[in-house]
Amino acid sequence: MVNITLIAGARPNFMKIAPIIHAIHQVRESGREMDYRLVHTGQHYDPKMSGDFFEQLQIPHPHINLEAGGGSQAQQTAAIMVGFEKELENFKPDVVLVVGDVTSTLACSITAKKMQVQVVHVEGGIRSWDMSMPEEINRMVTDSITDHFFTTTELANENLINYGVPERKIHWVGNTMIDTLLKEMPNLKQPHGEIYDRLKEKSYFVLTLHRPANVDQEEKLKAMMEAILEGSGELPIVFPVHPRTAKVLKNLGIEHPRLHYTEPLSYLEFNYLVQNARGVITDSGGITEEASVMNVPCLTLRDNTERPETITQGTNELVGTDPSKLKPYMEKILEGNWKQYRGILLWDGHSATRIVEKLWQIYGEKKRVTQG
Known part of the structure; x- marks a missing residue:
């Protein structure tokens, strides 16, 4: 059994996580043993993320809410780390999966690594090069300790390679946010x-x-x-x-x-x-x-x-x-004189499937060899 802890702290994180949950269910239906635990850090509280939100994305409610919202960035980071440390003491997975660049991404990555749990970063390698943005600091610190990177574009791959990340740890998969959008476009409502x-x-x-x-x-x-x-x-x-x-x-x-x-x-x-x-x-x-x-x-x-x-x-x-x-x-x-969307490679609605297949390849096959 491969056990994955999925981290979400802010509303956009759930759009990125939702297709990964669906892809895990598909893997399980194919007979492979994979399970997940969805951890909401509580970084942002949003009434629109109540029952109807999870119904819209067709995902279950989080297994736990760390309720670490409020306070300064330092207080919030500390609260998430304390809460997530207890979570990992009770449920230690094979890998922690973080998405994006919010405070929860940074805090949970650091906590997991200090507790000897591997970290994978979905949307790794993207950069604004603007250190006045908290998100850029979160990206850079998270990527400095990540074990495997799931990237949205070739440019993200190049950024990581320029940092000295081995190519075997970089997996170009596309954009899970677009997986959710393409899946839900027929359901958009006024x-x-x-x-x-x-x-x-x-x-x-x-x-x-x-x-x-x-x-x-x-x-x-x-x-x-x-x-x-x-x-x-x-x-x-x-x-x-x-x-x-x-x-x-x-x-x-x-x-x-x-x-x-x-x-x-x-x-x-x-x-x-x-x-x-x-x-x-x-x-x-x-x-x-x-x-x-x-x-x-x-x-x-x-x-x-x-x-x-x-x-x-x-x-x-x-x-x-x-x-x-x-x-x-x-x-x-x-004037109606605007450029048209030209298409972005691998933003095709199947990014989460590629992520979960690669996770099985990395952690599932490794477990089978070890246990065999």
């Missing part, structure tokens, strides 16, 4: 509410903002919001507001008849909005991937990205954080 009933297909923008560089400085956020309103013509802007951003927006009192603040949406509802939008304005990395695959124009309000493939082969453009740079991009979207 959110309930008068705002959404009034929206016309390809006649509105979707906006998301949450990064400290964009939302923590009130004057900067105000200037960006004004630039977005100015550049959007007569089209509505739908803004599902992250709790971090809501506090600042409330202080600023930014309101406009075309600007619609909404509660955070479920996975199926949010991606319905993206799929039918004229364009997306965001500072999220994951949304740039989803928008690209859905062939929806995307503007990233950041000065760098760890997902350059969404620019070279996708529908994303890196605008930066200067509000004055935004208008020409939005005009181009309004």
Whole structure:
């Protein structure tokens, strides 16, 4: 029996984990002995990640929630490590699988390695080279102690090789976030509410903002919001507001008849909005991937990205954080003169299958030889 502990701490992690769970079930149905334990660190609490969220992704509720949310980054990292150490004392797996670049990824990787448990990193090797981002530190530290890397692109492979990682530890598999998107696209659904009933297909923008560089400085956020309103013509802007951003927006009192603040949406509802939008304005990395695959124009309000493939082969453009740079991009979207998705290798809906097959090859076959 190969036992895998799967780590998720924030909402996007579950989109990346869900197809891996489905692939493990398929392996088990084929007669091979593989089991998993899903650990939610509790890093982020999201009401939209209650029962309906797990039903939408068709995955079971976590086996345990470490309830390590809140506090500073250091406090949260420490709380996750303490909680996960107890978890590993009670249930020691053959391997711990972490995804992405959140605090939980870093904390659980360190804890596992110190307890002599192997670590595999799904989405290993991606880099923004911006050390002011907590996520970049999480990526670099996690990758420095990882045993096997499951990568999304050739560029991620090259980054790891340049660090001296042996090629036998690097497995190019694609993007499990896109596995979930492709599987769920037939199930996307319009959110309930008068705002959404009034929206016309390809006649509105979707906006998301949450990064400290964009939302923590009130004057900067105000200037960006004004630039977005100015550049959007007569089209509505739908803004599902992250709790971090809501506090600042409330202080600023930014309101406009075309600007619609909404509660955070479920996975199926949010991606319905993206799929039918004229364009997306965001500072999220994951949304740039989803928008690209859905062939929806995307503007990233950041000065760098760890997902350059969404620019070279996708529908994303890196605008930066200067509000004055935004208008020409939005005009181009309004004119309908935007690049098309060119396809990204191995972003085909089968990444999780490749991951689980490789895990069986690495750990299952090894166990059979050892026990045999």
